[in-house]
Amino acid sequence: MKIGLLGFGVVGRGVYEITCARDDMQVTKVLCLEDISLPDAEAVKDFKEILNDDSIDTVVEAMGGLHPAYEFVRAAIEAGKNVVTSNKALVCTFYDELLPLAQSKGVKFRSTAAVGGGIGWLSELERSRRVQTISQVGGIMNGTCNYILDNMTRMGLNYDDVLKQAQKLGYAEANPSTDVDGIDTWHKVILSSNIAFGVTVDKSTVPVAGIRNIQAQDVENFKAHGLVCKLISTGKRTENGCSVYVQPTLVKEGEPEAAVPMNYNLITFIGDTSERMSFYGQGAGRYPTAYNVVQDLVDVLEGKGFYAPYGEKVAADNSEKLTWYVRGNWQGETAESWGNAVIVKDVSVTDMHAWLKENSEAFVAAIRA
Amino acid sequence: MKIGLLGFGVVGRGVYEITCARDDMQVTKVLCLEDISLPDAEAVKDFKEILNDDSIDTVVEAMGGLHPAYEFVRAAIEAGKNVVTSNKALVCTFYDELLPLAQSKGVKFRSTAAVGGGIGWLSELERSRRVQTISQVGGIMNGTCNYILDNMTRMGLNYDDVLKQAQKLGYAEANPSTDVDGIDTWHKVILSSNIAFGVTVDKSTVPVAGIRNIQAQDVENFKAHGLVCKLISTGKRTENGCSVYVQPTLVKEGEPEAAVPMNYNLITFIGDTSERMSFYGQGAGRYPTAYNVVQDLVDVLEGKGFYAPYGEKVAADNSEKLTWYVRGNWQGETAESWGNAVIVKDVSVTDMHAWLKENSEAFVAAIRA
Numbered sequence: 001m002k003i004g005l006l007g008f009g010v011v012g013r014g015v016y017e018i019t020c021a022r023d024d025m026q027v028t029k030v031l032c033l034e035d036i037s038l039p040d041a042e043a044v045k046d047f048k049e050i051l052n053d054d055s056i057d058t059v060v061e062a063m064g065g066l067h068p069a070y071e072f073v074r075a076a077i078e079a080g081k082n083v084v085t086s087n088k089a090l091v092c093t094f095y096d097e098l099l100p101l102a103q104s105k106g107v108k109f110r111s112t113a114a115v116g117g118g119i120g121w122l123s124e125l126e127r128s129r130r131v132q133t134i135s136q137v138g139g140i141m142n143g144t145c146n147y148i149l150d151n152m153t154r155m156g157l158n159y160d161d162v163l164k165q166a167q168k169l170g171y172a173e174a175n176p177s178t179d180v181d182g183i184d185t186w187h188k189v190i191l192s193s194n195i196a197f198g199v200t201v202d203k204s205t206v207p208v209a210g211i212r213n214i215q216a217q218d219v220e221n222f223k224a225h226g227l228v229c230k231l232i233s234t235g236k237r238t239e240n241g242c243s244v245y246v247q248p249t250l251v252k253e254g255e256p257e258a259a260v261p262m263n264y265n266l267i268t269f270i271g272d273t274s275e276r277m278s279f280y281g282q283g284a285g286r287y288p289t290a291y292n293v294v295q296d297l298v299d300v301l302e303g304k305g306f307y308a309p310y311g312e313k314v315a316a317d318n319s320e321k322l323t324w325y326v327r328g329n330w331q332g333e334t335a336e337s338w339g340n341a342v343i344v345k346d347v348s349v350t351d352m353h354a355w356l357k358e359n360s361e362a363f364v365a366a367i368r369a
Numbered sequence: 370m371k372i373g374l375l376g377f378g379v380v381g382r383g384v385y386e387i388t389c390a391r392d393d394m395q396v397t398k399v400l401c402l403e404d405i406s407l408p409d410a411e412a413v414k415d416f417k418e419i420l421n422d423d424s425i426d427t428v429v430e431a432m433g434g435l436h437p438a439y440e441f442v443r444a445a446i447e448a449g450k451n452v453v454t455s456n457k458a459l460v461c462t463f464y465d466e467l468l469p470l471a472q473s474k475g476v477k478f479r480s481t482a483a484v485g486g487g488i489g490w491l492s493e494l495e496r497s498r499r500v501q502t503i504s505q506v507g508g509i510m511n512g513t514c515n516y517i518l519d520n521m522t523r524m525g526l527n528y529d530d531v532l533k534q535a536q537k538l539g540y541a542e543a544n545p546s547t548d549v550d551g552i553d554t555w556h557k558v559i560l561s562s563n564i565a566f567g568v569t570v571d572k573s574t575v576p577v578a579g580i581r582n583i584q585a586q587d588v589e590n591f592k593a594h595g596l597v598c599k600l601i602s603t604g605k606r607t608e609n610g611c612s613v614y615v616q617p618t619l620v621k622e623g624e625p626e627a628a629v630p631m632n633y634n635l636i637t638f639i640g641d642t643s644e645r646m647s648f649y650g651q652g653a654g655r656y657p658t659a660y661n662v663v664q665d666l667v668d669v670l671e672g673k674g675f676y677a678p679y680g681e682k683v684a685a686d687n688s689e690k691l692t693w694y695v696r697g698n699w700q701g702e703t704a705e706s707w708g709n710a711v712i713v714k715d716v717s718v719t720d721m722h723a724w725l726k727e728n729s730e731a732f733v734a735a736i737r738a
Contacts, residue, residue, distance in 0.1 A: 120497075127664065256649060264625075288644050
């Protein structure tokens, strides 16, 4: 296998290093705008040098971002090259375009590192689908949010202080919005739901609430009630389709999610025969992510394409009614007061997220039964 | 695929039910000493009816126990039939016989359900080996022990009372020795080490200590120091081979292992690029176990054999020095007293297990750093 590697940042360099030690694959060209010199590969600055190189059968996209990653991946597939990517935003955003295209062109397309970094999550959904119906996917899918929430919980610190610390340590970006506003998790749960349920979830019907507004006093309220706050994604099969959403969620101390420390992930599926299966590991980082990219390359060598057949577009139905912790200007009925916040019952996911849109300073978390 | 199913107990019936819903495999004969009548399969009482049936290409062994499971599996392999089993004692005990035999006969042999029940553990070790070196395996591999320890910890109950409760609820057998003395975990970590490290660990060099002697006062001592006791298995690559052992282990409250409730398992491997990866799920039960048996059958259909090449026999080197909690007649140096127990430092795994053999009333647990 001759590989054209797009990007030589954290993940790209890891992929290069791991493949260098293998006989069955070789990175022959690396697209990188900076000047680099590699012993075994040619550094190029123009994607066409990879696209038009017929000896390259597989493209690894490790640039991140939507553009020009999308244009490059699309062109590679159209040129009959297999594509492996760790780019969740790309795969999620252009799912209904790239998947059918790869299928029609007969090329392999995989993205295991896009969800859970080094966790064999999408590949296990693929394995699981062979034998059972998956009824639920989700969990803690973002290490930055978990790092922030874990430190706020353990140390009683403020959001801003922990965020600054996380940025200093490299657990959060200078602009943390993609992580703390839940966008990263949103991409991951949509992609996981698409694969687990064999559908294409209409992204506009999947609400997301992040952790930006959480305060130390909220964490104190949770502690007083034996609860721990985590950013949790949910994708569930329902009678007529599926329900998919991302929101801060309060779980009981002693639950497996509550014990997830630092920047770790804990992702779970429930199947009709396997029952609950959870995966705990490094959801990001150079080598864990590169590890799963190389796993995909081995799978491509073994003839494996995407994890599930492309399925029809469905709107998520989030009419499920939950109990909520709400700190903000809530005018409706309340069941209890917890300090300066209230507990609200029997409000649907759709309705609570709609309210949150109008009350952008509020903090809301679902309470898991 | 035509399947001969040996045994129609908890697992066997689950396998039968799941395969009935599939087009690609069919249980055509079931070996069962009781009188049963099945719509789609013939019940037989003599194994020869399966062995001599040339239309049967694959045998699923779901009887448990060593004999006659061993004789039947051996005969099936010799007759050129693929074998899938959930029997950890069988695979572990006869590893150095069945594996080379299956290899020489060119038949597929798999046993994913033997470790972790429904967890895709052995199959993930197989996947992981394609890309990286695995340096460590182990964890909480026995649901009965975890149920007992979890209930003692959460409720402050005595061992005997929790065991009785576990037996009533079906979490422990009438004779609980295989579970509480750590034998089940011992089989599982030896099998996992064999696969992860590509060796055949000499079983006589793997020490095991169980939880039979733990008392409520021990649990109180642990709590006072922020520790939780779990039965944890360890298999590690060392400079010259590997270290493998099973023993009660004290982990810090807040560690992922400490949060594993009820009869759940948490099994972990560490790889040089994936880093730590853990699997949490139902380690037993009809459908989870049957799920992984059927996964193996699908893998056999796809041409997959055993998880790793058969490797040479190695003795475990357990000279690693640990810190221990010891309640019993310890005569050596001590670092601290915890109530009626002592903390002992810098004693090797080998030496502590040797001492424990001479002091069968004592309770010992390693303290994880």
